[in-house]
Amino acid sequence: MSSKRAAGKSLEGGVVCEIGPGPGGITRCILESGVRELHVVEKDERFLHSLNILNQASGNIMKIHNEDILYFPMATIFPEDLKQKWDDRPPNIHLIGNLPFNVSTPLIIRWLEQIADRTGAWKSGRVRMTLTFQKEVAERLVSDILDDQRSRLSVMSQNYCNVIHKFNIPGRIFEPPPDVDVGVVHFVPKREATIQVPFKVLEKVVRHTFHFRQKMCKRGISTLFPSDEPNLTKRIFYESDVDPSTRPYLLTLEEFKRLCNVYYDICKENPGLHIKEHYEGVADLDESKMTTEELEFHYFQLHDFDNNTKLDGLELFKAMSHVLPSEMIDDKAKDEIDTGKTQAQIDKEKADRMFKYIEDVVDKILEDDDLDNDGFLTYWEFVYARKKQEIQAAAEKNKKKFS
Template identity: 35%
Template sequence: MTDLPSLRETLDAHGLSAKKSFGQHFLLDLNVTRKIVRLAGPFEGRAVIEVGPGPGGLTRALLESDAGKVVLVEKDPRFVPLLTELDDGSGRLEIIQADALKVKEAELVDGPAHLVSNLPYNVGTPLLIKWLTGPWTPHALTLMFQKEVAQRVAADVGDDAYGRLAVISQAVCEARVVMDLPARAFTPPPRVDSAVVHLTPRPDRPEPAVLKRLEQVTAAAFGQRRKMLRSSLKTLGGAALCEAAGIDPDARAETVDVAGFLRMARAEI
């Protein structure tokens, strides 16, 4: 990687710039991308999937690491030739030109794999929900979001940022913010700061049916978060559902912890 031209030189040579429609903001500082990879690892030879590699700043750091196969999923075809230049012929790098929302990760890698990505802002949350609730379970996820979204993923009950995304994320994983990044670290700089979240799947991951029910319960509860649960959950059982789960029907969504929402998702009324 040290023999390669800088990321900025590579972008200039290919005449490439970020597309606003794809939510692209590039990390060109390899010191930053190497730090993110260190926070994500060690990989111990396991595969890594990176979504939205763009010019390949994070990719270069991954290829320097102890990762095994590195699979890139890039929607923007402009970057495929540039990323191909990182291939040393060892077979370790694979580039998939596709929409990550439609990709089946289990078909890309054998066995456990990490997800490490500077996610495009416009699809970060849908991708996270896909990985949390879908049939494929990653070994760990280290993902960059807008700072506000990162805070929503890792928020504790009672926090202003606590909501549906925190409940679903933390029902499936242990989640913590491990790095903050100012807007000026990116090219072009976004209007907001960013943060990296590290998520480790829990061994007691809820069953698919429970996760589906959890999505319904949290959507109703936080969709009308100012209302008491007996009202916001009326279509799902209201007070009876709360009482079956040992939750006060007069409570509001932001006061119920993840375990409480899981009990409601499992309750039979």
């Protein structure tokens, strides 16, 4: 695959950050295009040797980062002389990547927020991205109205970027090969987003709307407000001039813009409203009165943020933070902490250990319990994983009791 086809534009003289290069198939093409510098971010240590060989052959213009892209400080790697003002043409800086399927959706949402705020890589200007996704996610990213694949991801992406589904690639050519085909999507940040409210406001309105994607949009919009304030739901539709009977996937960007503008005005009149969640039937349920089966579904639904009936890596991380037994997390956080440290240092170390413990649990679940190996957990895979965690917690509790 040529680098020009992968990125859509000449890379000559530019700086590229490649995410998930694996053994270096696309990396070779990027190097051959005459880039000034190439940063590769690869978490899997199995590929470091082949990447080092490529670096030596290229004259050491590669910088290899054996890190997780979720935590990689991308803003620090791009040179000052390539930066452009936001309204100017995009800088000769590119993100090219084979994203891990289990984190691709939350990762692109995070990057869209950085585009909105002009932070991270986008401190350097309108940095372009050429990224791979599962084919169905790639199609969702570019879905227009009348397409029942249109989703929260479609609206968020198209608000901040011009998004093009370039082509598809058979999954078998990747190493290791996924079980699904892959879509290549090109993003060019817009000079001005269509919807100008703060990112968190837009994300919340769109998320709530699509939470009930097959119902009239008034059902999802109503969950933005407390159940004892029905007039606020009526107001948002009256002032935005949006038909409340419209299905979410039929709403245009312009209609979402009007909904968001009215919602933002209501939030400014009612401080604190925006930071509260009002999912009737989801977040406000009394967990103490639920059956085991109802509780399982509640946890799953509560953390399925993009409403695609599957949990990706970050959604699963949030879910396990919520459902792992607190004493189990606390015990892991307290292990081997040097009591000679200050309280602030101890608290930070505990927090870091808790984070690492939950991250390890999520990695283990995706490795062992993702039965169809697609990088996501279905509801039943999630239930199975939860049962295993409960059994493990009980076993560890008994072990301590009798030791």
